[in-house]
Amino acid sequence: MAKDVRIGFDVGGTFTDGVMLRGKEVLAKAKALTTEDVTTGIINALDALLKTKKADVSEIALVSLGTTHTTNAIIERRNLNKVGIFRLGAPATTAIPPLTGWPEDLKEAIGGTDNIFIVRGGKEYDGRDIVPLDEEAIRKACGKIAGKVDSIAITGVFSPMIPDQEERAAEIIREELGDIPITLSNHIASISLLERENSTILNASVITVMRKAVDALKKAVRERGIDAPLFIVQNDGTVMSADYAVNYPIFTVASGPAASVRGAVYLSGIDSGVVVDIGGTSTDVAFIVNGFPRESSITVTIGGVKTNIRCPDLMSIALGGGTIVKTKGNEVIGYGPESVGYNLVRLGKSFGGPMITTHDIAVAKGILDKKLDIFETDFAPCIDKVKALDKGLVEAAYNIIKSRLEVAIDQMKTVAGNVKAIFVGGGATVVPKENLEGVSEVILPPHFEVCGAIGTTIAEIGAYAEGVADLEIEDRDEAISKVVEKAKDEAEKAGAIRSTVEILDIEEIPFAYMPGKREKIRVRVKGKIFE
Numbered sequence: 001m002a003k004d005v006r007i008g009f010d011v012g013g014t015f016t017d018g019v020m021l022r023g024k025e026v027l028a029k030a031k032a033l034t035t036e037d038v039t040t041g042i043i044n045a046l047d048a049l050l051k052t053k054k055a056d057v058s059e060i061a062l063v064s065l066g067t068t069h070t071t072n073a074i075i076e077r078r079n080l081n082k083v084g085i086f087r088l089g090a091p092a093t094t095a096i097p098p099l100t101g102w103p104e105d106l107k108e109a110i111g112g113t114d115n116i117f118i119v120r121g122g123k124e125y126d127g128r129d130i131v132p133l134d135e136e137a138i139r140k141a142c143g144k145i146a147g148k149v150d151s152i153a154i155t156g157v158f159s160p161m162i163p164d165q166e167e168r169a170a171e172i173i174r175e176e177l178g179d180i181p182i183t184l185s186n187h188i189a190s191i192s193l194l195e196r197e198n199s200t201i202l203n204a205s206v207i208t209v210m211r212k213a214v215d216a217l218k219k220a221v222r223e224r225g226i227d228a229p230l231f232i233v234q235n236d237g238t239v240m241s242a243d244y245a246v247n248y249p250i251f252t253v254a255s256g257p258a259a260s261v262r263g264a265v266y267l268s269g270i271d272s273g274v275v276v277d278i279g280g281t282s283t284d285v286a287f288i289v290n291g292f293p294r295e296s297s298i299t300v301t302i303g304g305v306k307t308n309i310r311c312p313d314l315m316s317i318a319l320g321g322g323t324i325v326k327t328k329g330n331e332v333i334g335y336g337p338e339s340v341g342y343n344l345v346r347l348g349k350s351f352g353g354p355m356i357t358t359h360d361i362a363v364a365k366g367i368l369d370k371k372l373d374i375f376e377t378d379f380a381p382c383i384d385k386v387k388a389l390d391k392g393l394v395e396a397a398y399n400i401i402k403s404r405l406e407v408a409i410d411q412m413k414t415v416a417g418n419v420k421a422i423f424v425g426g427g428a429t430v431v432p433k434e435n436l437e438g439v440s441e442v443i444l445p446p447h448f449e450v451c452g453a454i455g456t457t458i459a460e461i462g463a464y465a466e467g468v469a470d471l472e473i474e475d476r477d478e479a480i481s482k483v484v485e486k487a488k489d490e491a492e493k494a495g496a497i498r499s500t501v502e503i504l505d506i507e508e509i510p511f512a513y514m515p516g517k518r519e520k521i522r523v524r525v526k527g528k529i530f531e
Helices: 041-049 069-076 104-109 135-144 164-177 195-207 207-223 242-247 257-267 343-349 358-365 384-389 392-410 448-456 476-493
Strands: 005-011 015-022 025-033 060-066 083-090 116-120 151-156 182-184 230-233 239-241 272-276 283-289 301-304 305-307 314-317 323-328 333-339 418-422 438-442 461-469 504-508 519-527
Touching: 005 041, 005 135, 005 448, 015 041, 015 257, 015 448, 025 448, 041 207, 060 207, 069 207, 083 135, 083 164, 083 195, 083 305, 104 151, 116 135, 135 164, 135 230, 135 272, 151 164, 151 195, 164 182, 182 195, 195 207, 207 230, 207 242, 230 242, 230 257, 230 448, 239 242, 239 461, 257 283, 257 358, 257 418, 257 448, 272 323, 272 392, 314 392, 323 358, 333 392, 358 384, 358 448, 418 448, 461 476, 476 504, 476 519
Parallel strands: 005 060, 060 230, 083 116, 083 151, 151 182, 272 418, 418 438
Antiparallel strands: 005 015, 015 025, 230 239, 272 283, 283 314, 301 305, 323 333, 461 519, 504 519
């Protein structure tokens, strides 16, 4: 029996979606309520898929998911590791210590400032030592934190270019503390010391959270007789092996929206335009470039901390199927940001409740006139209550919703004129789709309601690498080739077959503030999991 079936999951704020595919054919799809621990909701969706018996477990080739485990842990300050923090940069970088600008509760959650050590070390951009690495200081620091920390974060000046001091520091720490999880900043983010350090510390803080989640999911898959590898979606919409993800959980913080973009491209066949992902509480808008979400060019704030990890350029607005329309008599006095969320079937007017929501306006306008098969409840059991709403109120609310969508799409566009918009998510049926300003065509692809889950099953591994070159003394092509090989190495570590790795993008950024012809070279690649 051929192993050609893929299973994917997308964790949302209200529902966890699951799909089972063979090729492009969707064999089964399911929605389960998202649970507080996230993992239980995924397992419930898995069981719902397997109960359909659309494929034998022996046919399953991979299981993949977009997860909110790490995001939730950071935002809620729960189950975070105590982190030993090493900066290799004294005496040049002591003015602004690690954790500067962090929220106080997050500082405390990862162990406070007692476990911070700024030791002598660091590199110039061209590989010269600022000062030699102070190995004895690292050993003494290990003596102070032994038994007090769960993981280590190491950040060196210009280490993405020359990582040898970080690697040596990690060797020393393992000699002193044993097999403790260590995050090196040169594997996490680009040059920009403070944001890279923040990203590295956050990554170290959620390693145990990701390991427990991966172990639980592997166990659930194994107990159900599935012999298939587990993959996790990255921030750019590609995937990485679960074992690789355990070491780099920070790469999953935007995996949900990124998976929706990849799913939208996969289902629609359109690789340039806008993806509008409408859920129960919010809408995410992203711009597609060559089939992938456009990458954010600014610092990304996670849990109140500025980072420079790779993340999609997203706009989130308070517009979902459960967003509340505030009224006074027959007048609309406000829209959102509050949402009834998964309580829509209890509180929404279409279901006999007291609240008017986006869903109810869609029913009143005739936009929504049937239920999706994936939902168990009827779309409007109490439709008479909705049809009795004042027509002026309905029209006013509809225009507000339409305007919010138009503004969000316009703000994400980088080109003049109209663009195609792909609408996905469970709330795609309840928002205006006709005569949207700035939109040439609205596309509602098949299986749009589980688009994110489908996006997780696209078996492509993504990776990137950076380097600095001085083109006055180096050949440009050779400098680029070095970075390309480094990116291919990272893709292979993440689970790609090296012979399938192809270049997505090469970016060259001159250093205007340095003499000569020095530039940063950045390479993005993707590769396949299967031949």
